[in-house]
Amino acid sequence: MITTTTKFAGCLLACLLVMGMSAGALGQAAPAQPNVSPDAAAPAQGKDDGLVIEPEELPATYPHGPYEVRFHGRGNYVPVLRWRLQSGTLPPGIILEDNGELHGAAERAGEFQFVVSVKDGGQPQQAVQRGFSIKVVEAITLAWKVPAHVAGNRIEGSVEVSNTTADDMDLTFDVKAVAENGRATEIGYQRFPLKRGTVAMALPFSESLPHGAYVVYVNVNGEVAKRNAIYKQQLQTPAPLQVVVGP
Secondary structure, eight states, X not given: XXXXXXXXXXXXXXXXXXXXXXXXXXXXXOOOOOOOOHHHHSOOOOTTOSOEEEOSSOOOBOTTXXXXXXXXXXXXXOSOOEEXXXXXXOXXXXXXXXXXXXXXXXXXXXXXXXXXXXXXXXXXXXXXEEEEEEEEOOSEEEEEEEEEEEETTEEEEEEXXXXXXXXXXXXXXXXXXXXXXXXXXXXXXXXXXXXXXXXXXXXXXXXXXXXXXXXXXXXXXEEEGGGTEEEEEEEEOSSOEEEOSOO
């Protein structure tokens, strides 16, 4: 015969078993996840990640030489970029398009400074500027190697000529001594192909002359037919040279 005490003990044991199982299940539950904001999961970005104009510098060119550079943006921006000349002067013959293409052919030598600006397609827009310069160097350079001088009854000397372009050119080298009465005497002449990239080629001249005073003029002309371009340089003596030996 089961007594009341026995029934009570059985119920108590069953309750304890149920409570123990519940505690075990709770103990095996997945650990709580830390509270991480979406911003913390994104890669960090520096404060200098805004729109930047590139390239930093522009290449040099020469008169009538083809020129093409494309500006582009770096950093965080919203396409499409729109470019313009903000201030300053581009070399005559070179233009800046709205898409950032700088192209053309410079018409004359010189150094040209200007500021380029760009805006992106964001709302609000980013707008930045950057200063640049383009050097347009002479296609032909001409300098004295041995300045014209008198040696007995002769005037002689030499020059150095360079071709700074990317083209071979047909070069004419002509030297004249001009007397006080205006009479010109040829004292040097050559015509030959001057290869691209030629640096400081020596060209001598020399000729016997009658007694008198002469101003020496050195002229070089370089022609690039495919560009319909002719480049010219000239030197002259700062004062007449006196030939005292001779008839």
